[in-house]
Amino acid sequence: MSVEKLQYFVNNEFKDSKTDVWYDLHNPSTGEVTGQAPCCTNDEVLEAIEAAKAAFPGWSGTPAIKRTQILYKIRQLIVERMDDLTMCVAKENGKVWAEAEGDVLKAKEGTELATQAPSLMMGESLMDASRGYDTVKYREPMGVFAGIVPVNFPAMIPFGWMAPTCIATGNTMVLKAASLTPKTAMMFAQIYKDAGVPDGVINIVTCSRNEIDTILEHPDVKGITFVGSTPVGLKIYQKAAAAGKRCQALCQAKNHALILEDCALERTVAGVINSAYGCAGQRCMALSCCVVQESIADKFVAELKKQAEKINCGPSWDKTSKLGPITYEKHYKEVLADIDKGVAEGATLVLDGRNTVVEGYENGYFVGPTIFDNVTEDMTIGRDEVFGPVLCIKRCKDFEDGLAIMNANPYANGSVIYTQSGYYAREFARHTDGGQVGINVGIPVPVGFIPFSGHKQSFFGDLHCLGKDAYRFFTESKAVTTHWFSEEEKKATEVSTWDGTI
Secondary structure (H helix, E strand, C coil): CCCCCCCCCEEECCCCCCCCEEEEEEECCCCEEEEEECCCHHHHHHHHHHHHHHHEEEEEEEHHHHHHHHHHHHHHHHCCCHHHHHHHHHHCCCCCHHHHEEEEEHHHHHEEEHHHHHHCCCCCCEEEEECCEEEEEEEECCCCCEECCCCCCCHHHHHHHHHHHHHCCCEEEEEEEECCCEEEEHHHHHHHHHHHHCCCEEEEECCCCHHHHHHHHHHCCCEEECCCCCHHHHHHHHHHHHHCCCCECCCCCCCEEEEEECCHHHHHHHHHHHHHHHHHHHHCCCCCEEEEEHHHHHHHHHHHHHHHHHCEEECCCCCCECCCCCCHHHHHHHHHHHHHHHHCCCCCEEECCCCCCCCCCCCCCCCCCEEEEEECCCCCCHHHHCCCCEEEEEECHHHHHHHHHHHHHCCEEEEEEEEECHHHHHHHHCCCCEEEEEECCCCCCCCCCCCCEEECCCCCCCCCCHHHHHHHCCCCEEEEEECCCCCCCHHHHCCCCCCCCC
């Protein structure tokens, strides 16, 4: 049976790849092959970079307010095609309907934020910085940026976090779409084309690590924005830095929540359930570990199991499904292996999500809600990211003990506390290592006006994505100092060492 072969996107054209290597694409709810994506050749990746380079002079020379008019049109088309985009995300990624819709809505949000470019790109100025000398600082686009995209958010990350601000600030982009979830990216390519984005401003390829090295080493690529695992992110950051490129690498996490004895128990558990099992745990802000005060730990675990058992697994496009499948088969097997390892290492398996079967979808990659109790930091599941619907419970004596357990982990994307104590909430916000902190908020991801600010091994770079950091990342400063001679000064034959700027 023949399957759809996807194309790559360069200069506003969908083009057939000449590659001999293709990635099978699957519907994770059924396990069926739904198409193939090309592993673009090195020449095709170079073609994308060249197109972006050629487009830069004209696009960067377009006034910011004109560029943002196109962003408004992109936003309109996202709204008009919301259901089709949502269905595409659900079928290729496995998010249930509400989650898939949220993925697309976050792309819309990032596009809306990018329309603020004319004001957020504004620089600074000072008349008489020194007597008779005026200085103005501008923020200018840099050139070609590359975005390297993970499988888990095919709409939000490339078309909410990366592309909108990149092109709104006058740069051009080569997006390396996730090779296993590229269909959404191609739908957005059509949206950008239909909105009037000029040729070469955005280009989209799927490829292997070999071609990614071409991007990292290419002198015409000025910066890299990456989202993915820590080992890969660190290598990309090191290679980009060695090549003199700007780089931000948003990496994996092991987010912890501290559950104190004064928490609102049922509501706290509901928040933990949503955070741990939403998107099948395949998000870098998922709560994968709770550090629970011993005095309430037994009650907390019992309530957690009670609520988790009510979650129904089902095909992603069915609006009654609450937990969808793992995105691809290899990772599905990895999640099952991690659960096996947790059992072998001695953690208490409270709820087992293995052997979950959805009637009519027996070949889907489903893992049910899983809970481990009595987990310690020296266990693999207590230390490393599982990236699945697996929640670990660690126990602590008090606030100080719990905070120490959390901060011992090498990752620090987010951290959460559930308490009714203002004192402990403030102490937690001050002393946690987490870059994004939730106080009775299970998914503490701020609206995009604020940067997505992971810490420790969860982020490599200086400037985060979103917020004002994004505008600094995608632009560079230029300071212009001006001095006009008076009639008397025109006759001067000597100039001070600092040319009057002291």
